[in-house]
Amino acid sequence: MKNALENRIDEFQDRVIANRNMADLALNIPGWGMDADPENDPTYPMKHYNGADHQRLNYEKAPQQPLDMEVFHSIERPGVTRVFGTSTPPAGLSGAIRRYAYKYSEATATHWMTLILADRVDVIQGKINDLKHGVIPNPWKERGWRAEWKYNRSAFLGRAATTALLITAGVLWFKRRSLNKQLLERR
């Protein structure tokens, strides 16, 4: 919705409005602030309130880290933070899916579920990249099966046997199905 209210309001006006209200409106509201109690702060001692909450725009900011790669930012903030992580920039299909996810706010299912979808696509992309670079994934090492073999052997063997049984049953079922299909076609 291009014309949505959030696209039409002026940004960074919160303190302007609050200060205006406190200087003007509050004087005309009977009882304004008379029960305010700084001790009544359920966030203490985790938070040492010192008024910085209301200095949102004029705090000392670090220099900006050069933006020399694609970095997403939540649409709930105006831009990237002064520093940011440079691990694994978006790439390929998973990157395109992530790009779409970041068009939505963190309050939406679309944002998070699309990111999870991208994560799963990324795993397949990772395997393809490995093979491209001559790296053969080694599940024995990468899935920690070595540790399972050492410390949990009977359960590990049980799971391996179950998996083998299911795969064999699946293969036999498919073979039988295609055989039946061939027989029907011959008739």
Next chain:
Amino acid sequence: MNFRGPFQIRADRNRPEPEIKHPMDAIVRVTRSLVCGSDLHLYHGLVPDTRVGMTFGHEFTGVVEAVGSEVKKLKVGDHVLVPFNIACGSCPHCKQELFGNCHEANSEATAVGGFFGYAHTGGGYDGGQAEYVRVPYADVSPTIIPEGMDLENAVLLTDVVPTGYQAAEQAGIQKGDTVVVFGAGPVGLLAARFAWFFGAGRVIVIDELDYRLEFARKFAFAEAYNFREMKDPVVFLKKTTDYFGADVCIDAVGCDATGSTLQNITGKELLLQAGNATAFHWAVNAVKKGGIVSIIGVYGPPWNLVPLGSIMNKGITIRGNQASVKRLLPKLIDHIMSGRINPKEIITHRLPLEEVSDAYRMFSKKLDYMIKPVLIPPRANV
């Protein structure tokens, strides 16, 4: 360490070394690194935007190898413990010592602070299960390890000790209170131990693993019970608290809980909610009317099935946050150096970094009675 997908981790010798990207950065050569229970959420594929190729690890110590042009306090050669929070030190949140909620450390999610090695939902930084790490805002949180402090205690101060402490602190424990801690993992054990520091009258730990419950009895001086031996843990807790409920409940489990089939299917199999919220559900139901529930277990950002009606009707105060490590360090360093607590007792396994995939598997499956594993990089002692 190279994440290749859920349950797949590679010890990769061909990772590029990190570089200074910002004048306030430092590069640290890692000397010790821990695997955290919250790393398992990444390992299990529960945290959105966890990209293949990332390096995890947010609990580490290291030696400063290089500094950016604007780093004034740290110098090359300093041996530092690096809090898991990346914090600018000057935004309104940092100014109020909410270092876990910095406004200038995570572009990608406003719901989460910036953390080392915690997906792009945590800011997209590579972490400390590596030989070298880029440390942003190096003058703010990294702290020189005090002389005489054991290195394993130092690395535990980067997350698990402050996190356990804050779980008890934010629970608002009053002298004589009955405190129930759900989860006997490293954070739960420390939360239980620290509950006494605030004057608890009774500390009860609930878990499903007998070896961890036994450890809780010894390390945290707690009453410890296995919920698998109960028909309904909430009824048990009500009965043991005069049918009033505990004064305080601490959820030190988070989204990887067990104990409810419905929560397991919807949270961990179908991902229709941010993991399994059974511990929180029990906490809300087991706390007294007007009680406090402290959440320190990690949940993903979307949502969870939780009993909101009970929270309102019982007048429960819920408090949670990522630990503000820098705020708590002076107090916790004093507790350790004075001998009041020796957190390294929770470390059960010491493994070379090259065996990182085994460490994750063992921690995830609770193999070999693991409680807390430490990883030692090959160049730790250079």
